[in-house]
Amino acid sequence: MSLATDAADKPTLYKRIRADIEKRILTGEWPPGHRIPFEHELVARYGCSRMTVNKALSELAQADLIERRRRAGSFVRRPQHQSAVLKIADMRAEITGLGRAYGYELIGRKLRAATAADRDRLGVKKAGKVVAITCRHSADNVPFAVEDRLIDLASVPDAATADFSREPPGSWLLHHVPWTEAEHTISAIVADDRTAEALDIAVGAPCLVIDRYTWRSARTITAVRLLYPGDSHRLVARFKGG
Amino acid sequence: MSLATDAADKPTLYKRIRADIEKRILTGEWPPGHRIPFEHELVARYGCSRMTVNKALSELAQADLIERRRRAGSFVRRPQHQSAVLKIADMRAEITGLGRAYGYELIGRKLRAATAADRDRLGVKKAGKVVAITCRHSADNVPFAVEDRLIDLASVPDAATADFSREPPGSWLLHHVPWTEAEHTISAIVADDRTAEALDIAVGAPCLVIDRYTWRSARTITAVRLLYPGDSHRLVARFKGG
DNA sequence: CACGATTATATGTCTAGACATATAAGTCAA
């Protein structure tokens, strides 16, 4: 996705135009607020049709690098570092990606009628059945994260009979449930007795917490809490202008 | 940005086509791997030209919702929840957005030749001058986060004379440095004496840590560490398929 | 059957126009 890569990959005209402009913005040559050339000027400069220029500018606008205003022109936008892409990989991919051996262990699995706490956690009103799963992921046989998950059986009935002793529920769900939306909440806690034991760390040690709530078209699917030893794990979010 | 909003905003044809397809993917009607209609089929169905259909499909491909393969067709992609957008707002915006009063206090500011540790933290090799800043952000007069920042003066010479006693360095930089790229690393620690005092929390209490490293076209600009009380602050990252 | 050459086809890019629409800028009257 870098400029160089795009240019090398396919030196099509609209990509070259896009890359040229992106470069001037990123190097600061065209600062925020700067009006970039009008479409008809770029048409003249590159000797192409307006649709080609328009495609380049539309993509820059979609990437929030420029803002387009009718009658006024297109302007370089103020940087917005507040938005970064956080890659939350599948646990197996994350661990094998670090060059370590992935291990999985089911700690507990319960099928029960949803308690008030369960309903609250899943954000559903009606009572129904849920599966509660606790498991542990390890890297090179060292505890990497503990997972505490709730699956709404009203949305995913197959989960009642799925065998989670071999396959982690996250990867099972990924293969059994189509497109979803999710919200992640990240916070920090200190390990209590149970957590400390599961992660093999000291009581009171810091832990990074990710709470993920997943749904599909307004239907709750699962809520999961992941606990990582805070001093060894890091989440990386990268922002790139474009 | 929802389907309904787009449809209500501008019922242009290509947006309608995009929304129609997006809906079928998100509801699971067209599961991952499903081949969506060929462009010429959609042209027939909507009675428009191929360019219009192509624009709709191109945007879906850019959003990673579909994959396009020459000669084969376009296919619904497997969900990739590992990617989420993390909104790391400007501190003032974040706090005022919570409906609380923003407060800022400069704790320390030093101009010095970069130490080995500074160079390591900024990822630069050459020695040079840096500004080291420590400050605190508060919400309703309660400590919200402490900030520990290093600015590379080789990249931002103006920072040497900037007055950080009133304006936070983050917001100053946002207005003085054009487009940047950034990498955020999130982890958890427990408060040491100094942190506990600055945040007015107990020693040993959990803290959420964000390390942000910012650069512009391969040039380091600043490195900052933000410490939040871990039990009160939460970072929210949301994924939406499209 | 295996493998290389050929062909058909869906997407990728592009053109030279068109009309629609929002809005900055200018005009004019109160």
Added chain:
DNA sequence: TTGACTTATATGTCTAGACATATAATCGTG
């Protein structure tokens, strides 16, 4: 000066074609 009206213009969308290109499918040959 201010507010209402008009106009000019840049972008937004769309068309009906075109050729390029990657590749799945087919065909032929050893």
